[in-house]
Amino acid sequence: MRPFLYDAPGEALDAVRAVAADPDAMFLAGGTNLVDHLKLGIIEPGRLVDVRALTSSEIVERDDGGLSIGAAVRNADLAADPRVRKRYPVLSEALLAGASGQLRNMATTGGNLLQRTRCTYFQDVTTPCNKRVPGSGCSAVGGWTRNHAILGTSADCVATHPSDMAVALAALDARVHILGLDGERMIALGDLHRLPGAAPQRDTVLEHGELITTVELPAAACASNSRYRKVRDRASYAFALVSVAAALDVRDGTVRDVRIALGGVAHKPWRASLAEDALRGAPATIDSYRAAADAELFVARALDGLDGGNAFKIDLLRRTLTATLRDLT
């Protein structure tokens, strides 16, 4: 771990200016992933700019019936918020399925979105990794791929995004407010994270120095009937092999509205638009759900690798998605 300067400015815009002006600077929020990376040698910032006190730690009602979540809201507090539990159960469940009680007390909403892949090769500086060192190669291809992607991979990177919260937010059409040198902009959460393509070193579309300030949750009627189903190798305290965030509105045996996002299977929270399209207006039956899963997973590609690679994740995801929709019906 290289030495670094620590700054705690008083205003968000000061923090943005400080980081934007210094290519070696990074924002520090809850630290649960960043401090980890410092120790592993994945990052070597010259300056950390502490933003925990600079964005809101409140959850407030929006005029449209949605919620506005400050970037500094702790994961534990967001999960426990009665409004979130009632109106967006999928989000509360996703948060509670992640990490541990201690980590959820530390991690922030903004930081959670910007956590990086847990790919073992990315986290091991002794092995090549295009995400860590562009052009060095991808060690995961042909390696241990249990935690790796089956959707949207590229020849350069097969990593997955590890956040559970982000999967729920993707399903809920959340929007992200971003503060930059030129002021504030807003993007759909689904557009925040990237697919790896030829530039896997970039997890998101944020420019250096841009700071997430708020996550906005629009009102969504179907969100009250939603759930997060996470499948993992341990009963708790483990990252997802696959996960499904789904909200379903069924009336008279027909799917009126549906939102689905998938986790643990792609470089970003994977909005299952093909499955959603297949379901809207379809009969709310197990056959429809299976067909919708098949429609989405038509483009899934398994990775070869140790212990048989990750082909099992395609079948596992198909079954998990089908079961989650069944259980919401």
Added chain:
Amino acid sequence: MNAEITLHVDGAARSLTVDTRTTLLDALRERLANTSPKKGCDHGQCGACTILLDGRRVLACLALAVAHDGAHITTADGLQHDGVLHAVAQAFIDHDALQCGYCTPGQICSAVGMLDELAAGRPSAATPAGAEPLLDDDEIAERMSGNLCRCGAYMNIVPAVRQAAEATR
């Protein structure tokens, strides 16, 4: 690069110099000789370093000390008062909820923080949708799952935590 900070540890104000890279865990263990919180993985994957930071359970290994100037920290050592063990600590002895003892201070801090969270009605993954959490074994096990015990004392940790909670309610 060094910084001067003050930490309130187990009720005592301690001023110290830390490297900006120093974690709260290393500040406690290596600078202040408080080795109650343990280092099991140093990456937030085991829970042995759990402390109460301003009243909430957190992992000291992932918190930079420089970012916690003025913080109030309670370790398992600081949970006792006038030589009387905290109810959770006593319950761990009563139920033999420890073997090698290395994860134990973290387990106990975690249990103390967790019981506060439970009492405040905060849900866990074991809480049925929309329901108030109950003090049952599934809740305790899920909420304590961020504290690994390699000796395999979980089977005793759960009733110990339950006993302590029932005794203090």
Added chain:
Amino acid sequence: MSAAKPDSGVLLERHAIGRDLARRDGRAKVTGTARYAVEAAVERPLFVHPIQATIALGTVAELDTSAADELEGVVVVLTPATAERLASTDDAELAILQTDEVAFRGQIIGAVIARTSEVARDAADLVRVRYAEREHDVEFSADRDDLYKPEKVNAGFEADTVEGDVDAAMGAAAATVDETYTTAMVHNNPLEPHASTALWDDKTLTLWDSTQGVHSARSVLAEVFGLAEEQLRVICPYVGGGFGSKGTPHANVVLAVLCARAVPGEPVRLALTRQQMFALAGYRTPTIQRVQLAADPDSRLLAIAHDVVELTSKIKEYAEQTAVATRGMYAAPNRRTTHRLAALDLPVPSWMRAPGECPGMFAPEVALDELAEKLGIDPIELRIRNEPEVDPESGKPFSSRNLVACLRDGAARFGWGERNAPPGSRREGDWLLGTGVAASIYPTYRMSASTARIRFEGGRYGVQIGAADLGTGTWTTLAQIAADALAVHVDHVNLQIGDTRLPYASVAGGSSGMTTWGSAVVEAASAFRNAFGDEPADGDEAQGDVGRASEDYKMSAYGAQFAEARVNIDTGEVRVPRLLGVFACGQIINPRTARSQFIGGMTMGLSMALHESSVVDPRFGHVVTHDLADYHVAANADVGEIEAHWVEEHDPHVNAMGSKGIGEIGIVGTAAAISNAVYDATGVRVRSLPITLDKLLAGLPAQ
């Protein structure tokens, strides 16, 4: 030390023994004030960070330490060029920094000693290494053409045994099983990393080390460094878990001493990181086990064969005794066991809780379940029918063997009789339900040397022996033994352990601690009472040595383990809501700490069954699941109800306490019981550990 004499064969009168006493070290541990090795109170310690090889085989061509040397706070950078020459390099695992050769990825090739831990780590990262790399070979397989038979396997057993003709019996049997089973490479992963504080004062070394044996660690280090044993003091009152991995010093301890000797007068601290432990602290070999069973129409075994392939390191042989338990488990006229090794460019495997028995009882106990199904007989009844009269291998009588009692008692407690549905047919909500059973065995070992001293002072009996408490309960149970041996109340016993200044104690291994140290304490108490009666004066002192174990009997502990498994019908997730074990381990010294030993072993067995796997990436040569996020050990939520019971067992032959070791038997058989339960739940037979959901998916019902 006097020549070991045999036991008297008379059991101690029990007062303290058998009592449910709280741990004496409980208070220190719940407050975190118990000091572990790296926490030893020393003035201004220096911090060590190892530098590890990032190739699996080759030579260090260049090691540029200039940037590290210049860093403020760095005291010394040790490299093969600057480290002292060791007196003995016979143990290649310990002969670090002696040559430029790299024999496995992660090997120690240097170290930084610095004023703070942050600087030590930073400096280690700044050391630039250039290698001349050679092609490595880490691929473990039973198909290799270079497998070899070791001279002996661990604990001194023969590599192969043959009796009768297994192949002929297989051809003539009413039912047979011939299957291959595998267990994963697993790492001990005690929660306390391997750690030391070391201080060299130019003549003597004081070493606070996390070790299962202070005296055995001292012997090894004295030889490696060419020191007289009197020049070394090893201290270890508490061990944050070892499970075998702290049974012998690994390279980290040698490095700590090398560093201490490089900075005389200044204490150094070295704790391995969790990731470093995956290369430097030992592990359990993966195994490939072929089991053949043949039975007659009455379900009596005609043949048992157990052929094992496992790995070792090219630099030092370790041969796990995986098939040895099979030799004494069940009767059959035709028997064969073999061990073959693949020597690879990997770190040296070593002991992990119940080496041999733990992986070695997985395969045969699943195979028996398969055989029972073919025979149409209850798996418990199959085991009972094949219960031997005498030890099948040696022909000796058993000192006591209550496996059948464990099976029957466990069946009644578990509700085994209600098991009558075919596999894959019991369902509750989204979960398939099944139950399984397996047997456990662990030998009752006694080490040949240990001495206890008893000194009366201030109205209390000081009992001194350099024994270890790894969480096993020694602080409490050895005091209980001493109390009964002295015929005094346990509160009058002061126990001192964990220091080479105390009389010699054998390593805590092979579940031998209580038998060995306890026997020494009994002998010391007997000598003390003979010399001073029951009203001693201050300063009265006597000592005694462990006696010789009887060779007339086969001595082992036995057990039966029952598991309930639930498998999610959609995802194949496996849950084990209930484990129940019944053990026959002679006299239980302390039911509270004993129960913890049993449930702890069973929990680790559950973890092995469902989670643990060290995945070696053959391209790089190292374990890529090298942290506690990727190497899963069971978390609290993975564990449901675990019950441990024991049957009354009177065994005057094992030792004066009538006790058998209990630290390891709990992990033996658990994984087989769980695998058998998963089969009962799903109809899918998983013969490779861990039982992860991907192995079950294809066999789940359609949605």
